Amino acid sequence: MKKVDISSLNPAKFIKLVPSRDQIIASNPANPIPHQDTYAANKIAKALHPDKQFVKIAKVEAFSPDVKRYTFVPDTDKGTTALAYFSAGQYLSVSLTVGKAVLTRPYSISSGPADALDGFYQLTIKRVNGGLATNYILDNWKEGDSVEVSAPLGTFKYEPLRDAKTVVGLAGGSGITPFLSFARAIAKGEEDMHLTLLYGSRTRDDILFKDEFDQIAQSCDKIKVVYVLSADSAENCESGFLTADLIKKYAPEGEPYSVFMCGPQAMYDFADGEIAKLGLRSKFVRHELFGEYHNPERNADYTAPASETCTITVRVRDEKTSVTASVNDTILVSLEKNGIAVPAHxxxxxxxxxxxxxxxxxxxVPASVDGRRLADxxxxxxxxxCTFPLGDVEIVVPAK
Ligand code: FES
Structure with a gap:
């Protein structure tokens, strides 16, 4: 270990600096420090990571009454002049008020990152049975409406230092949307990766974006799309489910690959079992997680409380409110249903x-969605x- 010569640490040297520092301070004009927004670095950070963005619906395309694609442009009337750039696979959190419920919902961006620089985002939204937000959106949003969205967020994106060069994508239902963004980014050279997509649908008619995927795959040899039908058979499509054998059939032979999954919970439950058979390292298996966690009772470590209802007392700033809640709803859902806005993405x-x-x-808190740090x-x-009350609880939430 290097020995420090303490004789060189002469405090007198530092004391001598004080008069010159005072001189510098005194010689500067007593102007107020410029606002942080005037610094170039802060301007760039704000453009890339705005707190929120206001966008206007420029176009609505109905693929069916239950699936629509919305194209958004900046809502300049509300101060958004440009859209934040993003990585393929990220999502926008949409703010909504439905009746007295104040909600946010995350939706994957289906357009490509370069499209944001050209001034638009696209979200494709599929109706969920009994879904408060999707039903409201599909039945109410129209061209010209203004919508508040977050900056692009999420960790379901390609990281060359972590992920293998080839990604095998497993998509189910509307979980296809981030993969369209990946495909567009690869085709434009924004992502340096190969994508082999196994896209599960019930029937051929349920396949979303087939023409777009076929076109991109034809023009870019880094992308391959395999349609997998669970209740149908069609030319050039696989039949069945997203099994380990199917993944092996299309994954690169003798080379590492990552698996990226996005789809409904039932798909994860099945695909996780299949992927376990492949013996992949855990860093090569990525799930897009967002969405509500339902039914804690399916977990072996959950014991349902005796009463189905409880009281949640919530403090936001100095305001304290109590609401009656179901123990089967997360605390967030109960607060939203009662019109209490909680920051959430x-x-x-x-x-x-x-x-x-x-x-x-x-x-x-179900272990599979417990993202807290040790200090928490x-x-x-x-x-x-993702937290379910087991009886009366009191919490303090940050103001929205
Ligand atoms: S909204 Fe993301 S952790 Fe709760």
Whole structure:
């Protein structure tokens, strides 16, 4: 170890600096420090990561009454002049008010990153049975409407230092949307990766974006798309489910590959079992997580409380409110249903945006969506988006 010569650490040298520092301070005009927004670095950071963006619906394309694609442009009337750039696979969190419920919902961006620089985003939204937000959007949003969205967010993106050069994408239903963004980014040279997409649908008619995928795959040899039909058979399509054998059939032989999955919970439940058979390293298996966590009772470590209802007391700034809630809803859902706005984006325990202090009461957090850090456990913080009350609870949430 190098020995420090303490004789060289002469404090007198530092004391001598004080008069010259005072001189510099005195010689400068007493102008106020410029506002942080005037610095170039801050301007760039704000353009890339705005708190929120206001966008206007420029176009609505109905693929069916239950699936529509919305094209958004900046809403200059509300101060958004350009759209934040993003990585393929990221999502926008959309703010909505439905009746008295104040909601946010994450939707993957289906357009390519370069499209944001050309001034538009696209979201493709599929109706969910009983879904408050999707039903509202599909039945109400029209051209010219203004919508508030977050900056692009999410970790479901390609990281060359972590991921293999080839990604095998497993998509189910509307989980296809981030893969369209990946395909566009690869075709434009924005992402340096290969994508082999296994796209599961019930029937041929349920396949979304088939023409677009076929066109991109034809023009770019880094992209291959395989349609997999579970309740149908058609020329050039596989029949069945997204099994380990199917993945092996299309994955590169003798080379590492990553698996990226996006789809409904039922697809994850099945595909996770199949992927386990492949013996991939955990860093090569990525799930897009966002979405509500339903039914904690399917977890072996969950014991349902005796009463189906409870009281959630919530403090936002100095205001304290109590609401009656179902123990089967996450705390976030109960607060939203009662018109209490809580900051939230991913809704699946990942982003930390809803981070709140648990003051009292017992809660259950499913391990698969528990994205808290160790310090959160020590200091009693929860993510209300994936936390179920086990009785009366009190929490403090940050103001929205
Ligand atoms: S909204 Fe992302 S962790 Fe709760």
């Amino acid at each position: 991913c809704r699946s325990g990942e982003c930390g945006w809803c981070h709140s202090k648990l003051v009292s009461g017992d809660v259950y 456990f020590d200091y009693g913080y929860i993510h209300p988006c």
